[in-house]
Amino acid sequence: MILYVRPRPEGLAAAFVAGRGVGGAVQRNRARRVLREAWRSLAPRIDRGADVVFVARRGILQARSSDLEQELHALLERSGLMSR
Numbered sequence: 001m002i003l004y005v006r007p008r009p010e011g012l013a014a015a016f017v018a019g020r021g022v023g024g025a026v027q028r029n030r031a032r033r034v035l036r037e038a039w040r041s042l043a044p045r046i047d048r049g050a051d052v053v054f055v056a057r058r059g060i061l062q063a064r065s066s067d068l069e070q071e072l073h074a075l076l077e078r079s080g081l082m083s084r
Helices: 025-045 058-062 065-079
Strands: 002-007 012-018 050-056
Touching: 002 065, 012 025, 025 050, 025 058, 025 065, 050 065
Parallel strands: 012 050
Antiparallel strands: 002 050
16 A cells, blocks of 8 residues: 655545556445555544545455554554654
C-alpha cells in the first residue's frame, strides 16, 4: 500500500483508494473496507491534524488484517504521524 500525507492545522481526515489494478468492483470494495478497519484501530493514537490517503495495491487481497494493521502502523510512523 502507499500512503500520502499532507499536514493540516486541525483535524484528521482519511481517504481510501483502490484502483482497477486491485481487481473488480468487489475486490476494490473489500480492499477499501479492510483498510478502513485497520485505520479505525490506529486513528485515535494520532494526535495532530493531517490529510491521509491510503492507496491499496493488488497484494492487499491476500493479506491478513493483523499484517495490514502492522504495515499501516509502520507507514504512519515513517510519515511522522505516529510515534512508537
